[in-house]
Amino acid sequence: MGDNVVDRYRDWGVMYPGGNAVNVAVHARRRQASAAYVGVLGDDVAGRLLASSLAAEEVECTRVRTVSGPTAYAVVRHDRGERVFDHGDTGVSMFRLDADDLKYLSEFDAVHTGDCSGLEDQLEEIAGAAAYVSFDFSDRPPAYATPLLPFVDFATFSASGADDDQVERLVAWAHELGPATVLVTRGAEGAVLSDGSRRHSHRPPALDAVDTLGAGDAFIATALVEHLSGSGLERVLDAAAGHAARTCLTLGAFGHEVRDTLPPPPGRQEARILPFFAPTDRTPLHLEGQWASTPEEGA
Template structure:
């Protein structure tokens, strides 16, 4: 795999899980870094890849099978002895996912991903990298940034300044969940992170849409009406849609609009990108 410099490509590095739906007795592949890679490929990127650690159990095998089915490059995925990351999920009456418990990332968190030269070669080939808070990859971000054209990072709910300061020098784009923040707090967060040298800062807040800043200019994006079945993966879809659209050369306004449409579509199916595995018994 050697993408041309003119092709739009993205490499997800870090977390993967399976989301087990108690009410359906089935699980789906997921995890922010993996979701964004798969969803970027679905959005229309020329190529997408994923590097992480999966377990040697049924769940880990299903993650690998799902990557293959989605035509996402995963030659540098490690399969290790132990259980794959797993979250237990329940859907409420509105289709919102409620996380009940997890195994704290499974084998991926216990081992911790260490970037080898072959991994960094892949970073250089793909050019654009996405990772996340849940990837436990903070120690490797300086090495990744040296070889990547851009690095996006999902902080999720974690907004504390000391942590953000430790990550900011090694990324170009920051995403946050603003579900617990009001408008003023979101504005302050965006200003603070932008002043740390991060060129693009985005905060999503569920039904209130997204708050954005790119190179000092602010944007707002509303949600797209849809028939909600399952909101799991909607935020990752928005991130994947935005990244993909901008890599394809679209302006910020168009990228945000396309990301909102892409996220709305994800809400109409179960799981972040499908591929259910039915558990017998």
């Protein structure tokens, strides 16, 4: 539920459907879960690509709206298989959930959203309507995560470059604020999953990645589906790592390549920067021990 984009591969002249919420829904469906997407698309070629791709992936779109205006996009370049976001535009993707949306959420076992969806001020309402809430905090700082964690059941953080001690403190801090389950992805160092009493670590399989775009979302989707199916921590991480690795062997977050026929994107200075490109609030969680203090002391 929430964000969608088309990922525009500037060097190759192609684009792919994507966005954290869309990717998680698609990859959950590929793991045999029933999945739906709630969000807003523009009435342009990019919006039609997203709509057709979701339909092809058998993701339910009952609560998807199409409105006049441009679909969100992200400009992507690559460095030896690693995706690097350049800039982007939120288009019409930011929206507010209405009463019918909230009622719809209650029909599902879990709802996933994240830091790119702009739904932070409705997270308490979401938690009241949904049976279970998954939230991707990426590498947002404590000041962002602290007020949201009490409304989250399954929290995901990105902490690439963090050492073992930093990850341990991050997990403990997150649990203290609410989530029963905490997932920390660490890039080449793998991932850690905790249920509050047990923790399990997993190293990623070695592979020559073609494109890492969407791998983290594939990991989250698989971990969430396995966890809700009752799998143990080791099985959850094994399955998630395997599915994410396979995602790295193809282009795009989940395929559906088309030629990029959208108008050339403006330069970075002219573009409306997507939330996850904003540099002012992206101090990584694991730096400077920010989350090591108690909630009363602040972070």
